[in-house]
Amino acid sequence: MSTTLDLPAFQPADYKSDLKPVWCAGCGDFGALASLHRAMARLQLEPWNTVVISGIGCSSRLPGYVSTFGFNGVHGRALTLASGVKVARPELNVIAVGGDGDGIAIGGNHLLHAARRNLDIAYFMMDNEIYGLTKGQAAPTTPTGDKTKSTYWGNPEPSVDPCELAIAFGATWVGRGFSGDPKTLVDLMTAAMQHRGFAFLNVMSPCVTWRGDEQFKMLKAKLAFLPPDHDPTDRTAALRYTRETDVLTTGVLYGVRQPSLCERIDEIRVKARHAGVVSTTAEILAALSPPI
Amino acid sequence: MATRDITIGIVGSGGDGVVTLGDLIAQVAAQEGLHVIKTEAYGPQIRGGESSCTVRVAADEVFAQGASVDVLVVFGWSDFGRFRGEISVAPDAFVLCEESEERPSGEDLGVVSGVDLVWVPVPFAGIARTSSGTPASKNIVTLGILGELLGLPADTLKRAMSRRFGRKKASVLEGNARAFEAGREFAVSRASTFAKKRLGYTPSTPRLLLSGNEAAAIGALHAGCRFFAGYPITPSSEILHFLAEWMPRAGGAFLQTEDELAAIGAVIGASFSGVKSMTATSGPGLSLMIEMLGLAAMAEVPVVIIDVQRGGPSTGNPTKSEQSDLLQCLFGTHGDAPRVVLACSDVEDCFHATVEAFNISEEFQLPVLVLSDQAVGQRKETIPAEALRHEVRDRLKPTDEDLQNYQRYRETPNGVSPMSVPGMQKGMYQTNGLEHDAQGRPNSLYLTHETMNAKRYRKMWPIRERYHAFRRFGPPKADVGIVCWGSSKGPVQEAVAAATARGETVAAFVPQTLYPFPKRDFEEFQASVGELLIVELSYTAQFYKYLRTFLDLPAGRTHVFKRSGGKDLTGGEVLEAVSKARAATARERVAV
Numbered sequence: 001m002s003t004t005l006d007l008p009a010f011q012p013a014d015y016k017s018d019l020k021p022v023w024c025a026g027c028g029d030f031g032a033l034a035s036l037h038r039a040m041a042r043l044q045l046e047p048w049n050t051v052v053i054s055g056i057g058c059s060s061r062l063p064g065y066v067s068t069f070g071f072n073g074v075h076g077r078a079l080t081l082a083s084g085v086k087v088a089r090p091e092l093n094v095i096a097v098g099g100d101g102d103g104i105a106i107g108g109n110h111l112l113h114a115a116r117r118n119l120d121i122a123y124f125m126m127d128n129e130i131y132g133l134t135k136g137q138a139a140p141t142t143p144t145g146d147k148t149k150s151t152y153w154g155n156p157e158p159s160v161d162p163c164e165l166a167i168a169f170g171a172t173w174v175g176r177g178f179s180g181d182p183k184t185l186v187d188l189m190t191a192a193m194q195h196r197g198f199a200f201l202n203v204m205s206p207c208v209t210w211r212g213d214e215q216f217k218m219l220k221a222k223l224a225f226l227p228p229d230h231d232p233t234d235r236t237a238a239l240r241y242t243r244e245t246d247v248l249t250t251g252v253l254y255g256v257r258q259p260s261l262c263e264r265i266d267e268i269r270v271k272a273r274h275a276g277v278v279s280t281t282a283e284i285l286a287a288l289s290p291p292i
Numbered sequence: 293m294a295t296r297d298i299t300i301g302i303v304g305s306g307g308d309g310v311v312t313l314g315d316l317i318a319q320v321a322a323q324e325g326l327h328v329i330k331t332e333a334y335g336p337q338i339r340g341g342e343s344s345c346t347v348r349v350a351a352d353e354v355f356a357q358g359a360s361v362d363v364l365v366v367f368g369w370s371d372f373g374r375f376r377g378e379i380s381v382a383p384d385a386f387v388l389c390e391e392s393e394e395r396p397s398g399e400d401l402g403v404v405s406g407v408d409l410v411w412v413p414v415p416f417a418g419i420a421r422t423s424s425g426t427p428a429s430k431n432i433v434t435l436g437i438l439g440e441l442l443g444l445p446a447d448t449l450k451r452a453m454s455r456r457f458g459r460k461k462a463s464v465l466e467g468n469a470r471a472f473e474a475g476r477e478f479a480v481s482r483a484s485t486f487a488k489k490r491l492g493y494t495p496s497t498p499r500l501l502l503s504g505n506e507a508a509a510i511g512a513l514h515a516g517c518r519f520f521a522g523y524p525i526t527p528s529s530e531i532l533h534f535l536a537e538w539m540p541r542a543g544g545a546f547l548q549t550e551d552e553l554a555a556i557g558a559v560i561g562a563s564f565s566g567v568k569s570m571t572a573t574s575g576p577g578l579s580l581m582i583e584m585l586g587l588a589a590m591a592e593v594p595v596v597i598i599d600v601q602r603g604g605p606s607t608g609n610p611t612k613s614e615q616s617d618l619l620q621c622l623f624g625t626h627g628d629a630p631r632v633v634l635a636c637s638d639v640e641d642c643f644h645a646t647v648e649a650f651n652i653s654e655e656f657q658l659p660v661l662v663l664s665d666q667a668v669g670q671r672k673e674t675i676p677a678e679a680l681r682h683e684v685r686d687r688l689k690p691t692d693e694d695l696q697n698y699q700r701y702r703e704t705p706n707g708v709s710p711m712s713v714p715g716m717q718k719g720m721y722q723t724n725g726l727e728h729d730a731q732g733r734p735n736s737l738y739l740t741h742e743t744m745n746a747k748r749y750r751k752m753w754p755i756r757e758r759y760h761a762f763r764r765f766g767p768p769k770a771d772v773g774i775v776c777w778g779s780s781k782g783p784v785q786e787a788v789a790a791a792t793a794r795g796e797t798v799a800a801f802v803p804q805t806l807y808p809f810p811k812r813d814f815e816e817f818q819a820s821v822g823e824l825l826i827v828e829l830s831y832t833a834q835f836y837k838y839l840r841t842f843l844d845l846p847a848g849r850t851h852v853f854k855r856s857g858g859k860d861l862t863g864g865e866v867l868e869a870v871s872k873a874r875a876a877t878a879r880e881r882v883a884v
Contacts, residue, residue, distance in 0.1 A: 048720055064724075070722030072722060072723070072725060080549070083561065084558030084562035084563075084565070085562065085714070087545045087547055089567065092714050269540050275541060281514040281681075285680065292452045
């Protein structure tokens with residue numbers, strides 16, 4: 001993503017809006033938000049050239065708390081809006097945010113295709129393993145057997161690991177962070193925003209209201225880091241850190257450089273220019289149906 | 293004796309080259325300055341299967357596909373049978389059919405007496421094989437025959453042929469040239485028979501031959517659209533195909549998305565970022581887009597959606613036309629969501645309606661739907677090249693003063709607030725599908741909701757004042773006044789002309805702006821006519837129901853002609869409905 005170093009430095013507070021988050025006290029999303037402010041400052045992103053886009057959910061309220069351009073759209077469709085913004089205006093910094101229900105359940109198909117296309121954005125998915133805004137129903141990330149408002153007898157379904165999906169779908173950068181470890185999270189968010197292509201960061205972000213203190217404690221206890229010799233270009237090695245049960249490994253699981261969607265669209269524009277630029281309707285008509 | 297208006301129907305199976313043949317005749321006729329309308333119909337097969345192509349060629353302006361075919365070319369009668377009830381044959385038609393096949397009776401063609409039919413058995417495959425070495429060139433043999441029959445210049449036909457097949461092997465091209473000549477020779481041998489249907493015309497300025505979908509895509513580029521996202525769906529895909537090629541040449545970006553949800557989402561995102569954006573779809577895709585139509589209305593993001601209607605509900609009749617998406621376009625999506633709905637009634641209109649849709653949506657920051665249908669979207673029609681001109685307007689950008697203390701959704705007299713775009717340093721804001729205050733911040737207070745609803749709907753008033761386009765045909769006062777919309781216009785126009793020729797007074801009112809409806813203009817029309825006849829291709833008469841939501845249609849004088857789509861409306865049907873309306877007693881008057 002583009003950075004500007006010659007302007008007066010932006011401080012993390014410069015990215016903070018004057019809106020007070022609606023989140024519950026103790027919500028993991030506060031940690032994610034503060035980390036995002038710091039990562040943006042680290043990259044000195046020009047706020048007016050940055051767009052933060054979300055769907056619906058607790059974490060999807062985040063664009064309102066960042067002082068940039070923002071779009072809080074509809075449930076599950078953040079990535080569709082983001083693809084339009086980025087493809088139409090490739091020079092902008094585009095960041096999509098949202099929760100696990102928004103990104104994996106209702107919006108799962110868009111995750112597949114944003115990853116497959118290698119859309120040049122960073123996508124931060126705050127994963128609390130529950131539906132918070134609708135008050136406590138099971139998500140695709142809710143562990144099997146867990147009791148929630150919609151799984152009175154225990155969750156009968158297996159859960160998914162979003163990082164495994166993102167790798168399978170073709171994301172070129174996949175990381176996992178924990179909102180309770182802001183130091184690593186800022187590093188990860190910074191790296192994701194610097195990646196050229198689709199960067200997917202799963203941020204474990206506990207829900208104090210619907211998962212209790214237990215979730216935070218458990219995540220913290222499981223917190224682990226990738227070994228120093230982990231090769232992020234090795235897809236198989238990356239997949240070894242998915243579907244974990246006893247540990248929560250954080251870090252850059254996977255990262256490779258491949259042509260991004262915007263780069264490919266640029267190539268198409270070059271080809272099209274060779275065929276002849278048309279700028280008026282008369283030019284199109286002339287090129288379309290020359291006299292027989 | 294020459295004719296000035298002739299309709300040719302060609303029926304065969306995939307591989308017979310039916311559509312290529314129709315295309316070549318249409319192109320050459322357009323080049324000659326003639327008026328052409330070309331339509332196609334297919335079975336549901338992906339490749340092969342039956343196909344039919346109808347080309348109307350006329351020396352004077354025509355408004356709809358010919359009500360019946362004057363020359364019928366049949367390569368195989370079994371294929372013809374699959375269009376049963378859909379191809380109407382004129383009582384004195386020439387029937388050119390494969391000589392080796394047993395021919396049906398006139399009654400089988402739907403021509404009751406059949407005595408005036410002129411049967412011309414042609415060994416299509418035989419002539420093709422003898423001349424070119426392959427029966428595959430029988431469409432080219434037929435091109436030679438029809439070219440001669442119509443009196444189109446052979447040189448131009450040959451040039452059109454070599455352009456079409458230019459990339460094929462030399463042996464194929466030579467074979468085609470021989471097949472064409474053999475066809476001409478056959479026609480010359482039947483010259484005395486064929487003379488009756490020869491077209492009498494004087495060549496004039498070449499005309500453009502475009503489909504409605506192409507015209508809509510050109511309209512989008514003309515309006516300055518530089519982002520298109522879409523998902524393939526019949527019968528709108530030609531818009532996507534056209535823009536896949538031409539959008540990058542115009543410097544814009546094109547995205548084929550994973551579904552229609554993503555298409556409308558990407559279009560809203562691109563437009564939010566300041567680029568004029570559009571998507572195109574058909575009924576099933578529109579159903580998927582309806583949720584985010586509400587987002588565009590709520591966040592006040594200009595977007596243009598073209599709906600090329602097909603038969604519904606559900607998968608319905610993908611390759612056939614219908615006017616049954618009307619209520620979904622007018623009222624679809626939850627909540628009170630302002631939008632504008634325009635209709636295109638012919639190919640040229642597809643261009644103008646699309647440009648106008650951009651103008652309205654950009655100026656008033658709301659979604660605009662353009663209702664096309666298979667009948668206008670996929671038909672090719674000649675239009676004068678100079679017709680594709682239309683004023684282009686842009687969205688209201690904030691001034692320096694606006695940016696002093698920028699409020700994206702500031703109250704204004706007409707409800708339109710200046711819209712900043714990313715990159716404007718002092719124009720940052722967050723937009724929302726949630727109800728929001730003047731700055732775009734989520735706000736669920738009743739008062740905010742009421743105020744913002746009023747702001748969003750206030751835009752409709754200036755739109756009503758400035759955009760109340762409609763067409764009126766026929767005398768200023770008439771016994772019968774027809775009201776229709778979209779592709780029904782052509783057949784209605786033909787019916788009005790035919791009725792006038794019979795000495796009857798019939799007028800027609802065709803709104804281009806469907807919502808907001810040009811109510812005052814309609815009321816003036818209504819006052820100028822006796823019986824009112826509503827014409828539409830919707831089983832449940834959606835248009836009639838829509839009119840009744842805000843108009844007091846004259847009791848006892850209102851008639852409805854409605855039927856399912858699946859077969860294009862004809863002027864003859866409309867004329868019949870006019871006669872019925874005229875004859876109806878109060879007791880028989882239609883209530884739907």
